[in-house]
Structures are given as C-alpha cells and as structure tokens.
Amino acid sequence: METTLRQLVNLPAPKTTPLQDVARCLLGSFMVVAGTGHLTFVRHDFQAQVPDFVPMSKDTVVLLSGVVEIGLGLALLFLKGKNRVRMGLGLAAFYVAIFPGNIHQYTQHISAFNLDTDGKRLGRLFGQPVLIGVALWSTGAWKAWRKQVAK
Numbered sequence: 001m002e003t004t005l006r007q008l009v010n011l012p013a014p015k016t017t018p019l020q021d022v023a024r025c026l027l028g029s030f031m032v033v034a035g036t037g038h039l040t041f042v043r044h045d046f047q048a049q050v051p052d053f054v055p056m057s058k059d060t061v062v063l064l065s066g067v068v069e070i071g072l073g074l075a076l077l078f079l080k081g082k083n084r085v086r087m088g089l090g091l092a093a094f095y096v097a098i099f100p101g102n103i104h105q106y107t108q109h110i111s112a113f114n115l116d117t118d119g120k121r122l123g124r125l126f127g128q129p130v131l132i133g134v135a136l137w138s139t140g141a142w143k144a145w146r147k148q149v150a151k
Helices: 003-007 018-039 043-049 058-078 082-105 118-138 141-150
Strands: none
Touching: 003 018, 003 082, 018 043, 018 058, 018 082, 018 118, 018 141, 043 082, 058 082, 082 118, 082 141, 118 141
C-alpha cells in the first residue's frame, strides 16, 4: 500500500519503552546543544560545512539551522503522542537535508569539530544514518510507519 505524506503525519502514536524515552531525551538535549552551538561557540565550524551550492550566505544557513535544531530538540523533549511521531519524522527529514553538508566536509577535506582526518570525516558520514534511525525509533515513528504499511 502506498503511504502518503498526509497518512505519515497522522500516524497514531505507539507506546514507547523507557529505553526509547531515554534515547529521545538524549537526542533532544543533543539537538538543543548543537543548535545553541550554531548560534554561538561553534558557528565558524558549522559555516565550513555549508556547501557552496546553497543559495544563501553560509552564516544565514547556520543561524537558521541552529534555530531549527533548537526547536526540534525542544519538541523531542516536550511533545507527546502523535506530535512526537511527527517530530521523529521531521528530525529524520532534517538529518537527510543536512547530509550534503557532511559530504561536503568529507569531499573538501574540511577540518571542523575535531574531524581532522578523512577517516574521521568518513566515519561521520556513517553516523548520519544512525541518527536518522534513532530519531525514528525513539519517537515511535518507525513502529507507527511499519503498522501503517502493514495495513
């Protein structure tokens, strides 16, 4: 069965386990800290990751993505039910959207965030799918989506 975007955002919220709740809270906290970093203490490092094809100033992209990250992090921490599933889907989409920045850092050999070798930068590329998976799993979005597909 084909799942539409409307069906995805209206998925019912499954009950999550304590481990999922801990992972969600850790991920939410991580997002708030990372977003704050975009606005303050690691702003320059984040600017280095913005690919040249992005049609805005690198600083604007970093500031906007920082605000989005703080919002997503707070939503992960405080939203419940169906909205939590939506945030899981939204955060996963956000991680997909910023992946070109990680590829840019790797292909251009940009040292930032203590990723000063190609091996470390390549390792980070493999970490992005893990973040996507944790976002979907910890919010119950993965389970809700699988139930929808099984119908």
